[in-house]
Amino acid sequence: MALKPAQKALGPIRRSFAPWLDPSAVPLIRFENVVKRFGDFTAVDDVSLDIHEREFFALLGPSGCGKTTLMRMLAGFEAPTSGRITLAGKDLAGVPPYRRPVNMMFQSYALFPHMTVAQNIAFGLKQDGMPKPEMEARVTEMLRLVKLEPFASRKPHQLSGGQRQRVALARSLAKKPKVLLLDEPLGALDKKLREETQFELMDLQQDLGLTFLIVTHDQEEAMTVADRIAVMNHGKLVQVATPGEIYEQPNCRYVADFIGDINLFEGTVTSAQGGLVRLKSPEAGAEFVTASEAALQPGAEVALAVRPEKMRVSLEPPPAEATNPLRGEVWDIAYLGDWTVLLIKVEGTEKIVRVSRANVTRSEARPIGWDDKVFLWFAPDAGVLLKS
Amino acid sequence: MRNGLSSINLVALTFGFAFLYLPIVLLVIYSFNASQLVTVWGGFSTRWYVSLWHNEQLLEAAWVTLRVGLISATLATALGTLGAITLVRMGRFRGRTLFSGMVYAPLVMPEVITGLSMLLLFVAVGLDRGFFTLMLAHVTFSMCFVAVVVQSRLVSFDRSLEEAAQDLGCPPVKTFFVVTLPIILPAIVSGWMLAFTLSIDDLVISQFTTGPGATTLPMRIYSSVRLGVKPEINAVCTILIAIVTTGVIIASIATKRAENERLRAERAAAAGR
Numbered sequence: 001m002a003l004k005p006a007q008k009a010l011g012p013i014r015r016s017f018a019p020w021l022d023p024s025a026v027p028l029i030r031f032e033n034v035v036k037r038f039g040d041f042t043a044v045d046d047v048s049l050d051i052h053e054r055e056f057f058a059l060l061g062p063s064g065c066g067k068t069t070l071m072r073m074l075a076g077f078e079a080p081t082s083g084r085i086t087l088a089g090k091d092l093a094g095v096p097p098y099r100r101p102v103n104m105m106f107q108s109y110a111l112f113p114h115m116t117v118a119q120n121i122a123f124g125l126k127q128d129g130m131p132k133p134e135m136e137a138r139v140t141e142m143l144r145l146v147k148l149e150p151f152a153s154r155k156p157h158q159l160s161g162g163q164r165q166r167v168a169l170a171r172s173l174a175k176k177p178k179v180l181l182l183d184e185p186l187g188a189l190d191k192k193l194r195e196e197t198q199f200e201l202m203d204l205q206q207d208l209g210l211t212f213l214i215v216t217h218d219q220e221e222a223m224t225v226a227d228r229i230a231v232m233n234h235g236k237l238v239q240v241a242t243p244g245e246i247y248e249q250p251n252c253r254y255v256a257d258f259i260g261d262i263n264l265f266e267g268t269v270t271s272a273q274g275g276l277v278r279l280k281s282p283e284a285g286a287e288f289v290t291a292s293e294a295a296l297q298p299g300a301e302v303a304l305a306v307r308p309e310k311m312r313v314s315l316e317p318p319p320a321e322a323t324n325p326l327r328g329e330v331w332d333i334a335y336l337g338d339w340t341v342l343l344i345k346v347e348g349t350e351k352i353v354r355v356s357r358a359n360v361t362r363s364e365a366r367p368i369g370w371d372d373k374v375f376l377w378f379a380p381d382a383g384v385l386l387k388s
Numbered sequence: 389m390r391n392g393l394s395s396i397n398l399v400a401l402t403f404g405f406a407f408l409y410l411p412i413v414l415l416v417i418y419s420f421n422a423s424q425l426v427t428v429w430g431g432f433s434t435r436w437y438v439s440l441w442h443n444e445q446l447l448e449a450a451w452v453t454l455r456v457g458l459i460s461a462t463l464a465t466a467l468g469t470l471g472a473i474t475l476v477r478m479g480r481f482r483g484r485t486l487f488s489g490m491v492y493a494p495l496v497m498p499e500v501i502t503g504l505s506m507l508l509l510f511v512a513v514g515l516d517r518g519f520f521t522l523m524l525a526h527v528t529f530s531m532c533f534v535a536v537v538v539q540s541r542l543v544s545f546d547r548s549l550e551e552a553a554q555d556l557g558c559p560p561v562k563t564f565f566v567v568t569l570p571i572i573l574p575a576i577v578s579g580w581m582l583a584f585t586l587s588i589d590d591l592v593i594s595q596f597t598t599g600p601g602a603t604t605l606p607m608r609i610y611s612s613v614r615l616g617v618k619p620e621i622n623a624v625c626t627i628l629i630a631i632v633t634t635g636v637i638i639a640s641i642a643t644k645r646a647e648n649e650r651l652r653a654e655r656a657a658a659a660g661r
Binding site for chain 1 (some may be wrong): 439450546548551552553554555556557558559567570571650653654656
């Protein structure tokens with residue numbers, strides 16, 4: 001089912017692909033202080049965002065966070081209440097959707113039910129008045145790209161969900177748009193097919209050298225496909241960064257909590273100097289030390305966020321040099337095959353800590369079991385200090 | 389669970405069908421009656437069908453009915469479709485509730501009132517009653533049925549299809565004709581057929597709004613029945629029944645076929661993934 005493998009020659013380019021770090025780079029798409037209100041409801045609240053050429057950009061957030069509205073404004077289906085959207089330096093205000101050099105792949109696929117697969121793909125080309133031989137060649141090319149050549153004369157209802165998704169993709173790519181917008185493109189597929197298609201999308205984007213903007217509520221999907229992710233909540237951008245940065249350096253409690261699992265220890269700063277911050281966390285009944293350059297005054301309310309896989313757990317006491325020790329009792333165990341997730345209740349408190357361990361061997365001499373007394377600790381650089 | 393019919397069900401079914409179809413069967417049988425008297429069987433004959441062919445009045449009435457039906461159904465379909473589009477697509481404009489109420493009012497209005505009020509209107513504006521007023525009246529009452537049928541289709545119409553068309557470079561008006569219209573066409577066609585059927589069998593409103601020279605078939609049949617049922621009328625009715633039955637059977641076969649075709653295609657798609 002896989003599309004042709006990505007040209008590996010692009011590997012190094014992708015590795016060092018980071019135009020957003022280059023101050024001289026001119027972004028392809030600019031949202032400038034964009035606001036969209038529906039009556040009293042503010043769907044998009046003062047969003048400024050730059051997206052660069054050839055970037056695979058993801059808008060991530062829960063439903064109703066404004067990500068789809070932001071995309072629809074770029075496609076031209078909604079007009080911003082205020083602010084400006086430019087594409088390749090051109091202000092898009094007043095340009096109707098049928099004159100914008102962007103194409104969209106719809107969540108429902110929106111295939112025309114009364115047209116065959118080939119007619120669906122040719123629809124956009126026909127609107128441009130492309131000559132027939134050229135149009136036929138392009139349709140054939142698109143069918144080959146999505147591996148649907150034998151289905152050209154079928155109607156959409158004669159296709160499976162995965163095939164329909166491919167037709168929708170081929171149709172939106174047929175005009176070779178500057179930007180391809182994908183609105184929850186894989187939501188209707190089952191997990192296995194979805195993962196496969198994510199990799200295909202990435203390969204396709206690299207091969208065609210296009211700019212992709214994807215809207216999704218699935219953080220794994222966003223992290224898999226995207227060069228950069230914008231996390232949105234209540235119409236605002238919360239954090240815009242690479243998947244690695246979003247996961248390892250969330251800038252607030254919301255992002256830390258939304259992406260993956262995390263342990264949050266609420267507490268107050270007791271001292272901050274020499275790149276080390278010490279804090280006291282009553283809810284875990286412990287004092288922690290963490291590496292942080294943040295300028296913090298003693299007494300500041302913060303949260304220390306530690307990912308479950310960065311916590312160490314053992315039945316034996318930790319080595320003497322271990323930092324941030326805790327003791328607890330195993331409350332629950334979830335065996336997931338590749339990982340085992342332990343929920344551990346910290347001694348003397350109601351705090352539940354989540355710890356995950358990679359199952360690197362097939363058996364363990366004495367595995368950690370229910371109600372076991374265990375020792376927990378984590379390195380000073382394992383956690384992130386969150387202020388907001 | 390038994391699949392067969394119990395004796396009670398069988399009796400109920402027999403009576404039910406008898407109530408529905410016995411009169412019609414009798415009518416059909418008597419249309420082949422050789423006797424001049426409607427209630428006396430005088431042997432099999434097709435003479436009334438032959439004499440029907442020479443009855444200028446009835447043929448003229450049938451022609452009027454057909455023309456009124458075709459024209460009024462077409463106009464009603466155009467207006468009803470526009471009304472439905474306005475109701476579904478224009479959002480909440482000022483007076484929307486009033487508008488939708490007025491579109492649907494003829495649906496529940498007693499025919500006598502609709503007929504009478506239209507008669508008063510035609511008299512008031514000095515419009516000579518005849519073919520034209522008859523047609524206007526038919527458009528008025530059948531339009532709302534078209535609006536109902538088309539509206540129910542439009543409500544379930546996926547708007548993203550139109551957005552997709554525009555996104556691919558198709559301007560809005562063209563989008564309506566190449567995407568929206570073909571998809572809602574089945575609803576528009578059934579709206580037209582409904583309007584046509586309503587028009588050809590309307591009696592009450594026609595009585596009020598027609599004038600000399602524009603007598604429809606139902607009016608002609610009704611008036612001749614008042615002078616005593618002639619076997620000729622039975623023949624006309626039998627022909628009408630035959631036409632309607634054929635139409636219904638063809639339509640249901642076509643629907644069934646399309647449905648089977650679709651199911652087969654879907655199954656094939658699911659199996660092939």
